[in-house]
Amino acid sequence: MKTKIGIIGGSGLYDIDGLQGAAWVDVDSPWGAPSDAILTGTLDGIEMAFLPRHGRGHVHSPSTVPYRANIDALKRLGCTDVISVSACGSFREDMAPGDFVVVSDFIDRTFAREKSFFGTGCVAHVSVAHPVCPRLGDACETAGKAAGVTVHRGGTYLAMEGPQFSSFAESKLYREVWSCDVIGMTNMPEAKLAREAELCYASVAMITDYDSWHPDHGSVDISDIIKTLGANSNAAKAMVAGLPALLGAVREDCPHGCDRALEHAIMTAPDARDPALLAKLDAVAGRVL
Ligand SMILES: CSC[C@H]1O[C@H](OP(=O)(O)O)[C@H](O)[C@@H]1O
Numbered sequence: 001m002k003t004k005i006g007i008i009g010g011s012g013l014y015d016i017d018g019l020q021g022a023a024w025v026d027v028d029s030p031w032g033a034p035s036d037a038i039l040t041g042t043l044d045g046i047e048m049a050f051l052p053r054h055g056r057g058h059v060h061s062p063s064t065v066p067y068r069a070n071i072d073a074l075k076r077l078g079c080t081d082v083i084s085v086s087a088c089g090s091f092r093e094d095m096a097p098g099d100f101v102v103v104s105d106f107i108d109r110t111f112a113r114e115k116s117f118f119g120t121g122c123v124a125h126v127s128v129a130h131p132v133c134p135r136l137g138d139a140c141e142t143a144g145k146a147a148g149v150t151v152h153r154g155g156t157y158l159a160m161e162g163p164q165f166s167s168f169a170e171s172k173l174y175r176e177v178w179s180c181d182v183i184g185m186t187n188m189p190e191a192k193l194a195r196e197a198e199l200c201y202a203s204v205a206m207i208t209d210y211d212s213w214h215p216d217h218g219s220v221d222i223s224d225i226i227k228t229l230g231a232n233s234n235a236a237k238a239m240v241a242g243l244p245a246l247l248g249a250v251r252e253d254c255p256h257g258c259d260r261a262l263e264h265a266i267m268t269a270p271d272a273r274d275p276a277l278l279a280k281l282d283a284v285a286g287r288v289l
């Protein structure tokens with residue numbers, strides 16, 4: 001299979017540099033309109049598709065990002081791999097603003113979002129025990145380091161609903177009791193949906209602040225975050241530029257099985273399935289339907 005790398009850019013990252021044949025294309029999805037058009041082109045001969053999660057101009061809030069349409073649109077475009085780049089707060093002294101964390105796990109505290117492509121008329125249960133693809137994580141770690149960034153390999157990302165930042169008590173709970181490493185508002189349900197769509201997914205969390213637990217940093221201040229976002233997004237662009245050479249033109253079957261997540265996941269009997277829902281699942285689950 002030919003590699004096609006999807007990038008979802010978070011706060012501060014609304015395009016990527018250096019694409020040959022760059023064009024913003026509108027992708028129709030049965031799950032609604034994606035956050036924006038998708039920037040397509042090639043980098044080092046490999047097809048790329050970049051989607052700004054909040055839309056150009058930062059239109060969508062973390063709760064209203066159309067996560068299902070975004071993942072469906074990337075799958076529909078033929079992406080094999082999806083790398084999410086996000087701003088986040090840090091719960092660790094040694095994970096400082098400007099550093100990148102290649103996320104290894106999530107705690108999902110979001111509650112006001114559609115979290116699955118499946119439902120009444122076609123029920124499926126995929127595993128998200130290991131929600132990110134280590135093969136993609138390796139590439140992000142290597143490309144981030146090559147771009148001169150301090151990269152931490154592994155960390156648990158607390159996904160909160162937002163849009164307000166955490167209280168002091170929440171920040172201490174996530175840090176001291178739940179042992180989370182970083183916090184953001186967008187990687188869930190994105191990671192779950194990518195798994196349902198059989199897309200390899202990795203998340204690079206770019207630290208902008210120490211959330212609100214740190215005695216020397218006080219509460220989260222959006223103006224401080226915005227100052228850090230600029231440098232972080234330049235570093236993210238440099239990291240993205242290194243990914244095609246690392247991932248290569250040919251995408252073998254994922255050794256971790258991300259691309260076969262639906263193999264035994266669908267519970268609904270074939271004759272009990274809802275044809276309208278099946279039609280919407282054409283890109284995401286067509287392989288097994
Ligand atoms: C700009 S601060 C809060 C905002 O930033 C993060 O966005 P993203 O994950 O898309 O980079 C965070 O999750 C909030 O949405």
Ligand SMILES: Nc1ncnc2[nH]cnc12
Pocket residue numbers: 087088089090160165166183184185208209210211212220225
């Ligand atoms: N402290 C924080 N909490 C949630 N989302 C964030 N995005 C950037 N910093 C954040």
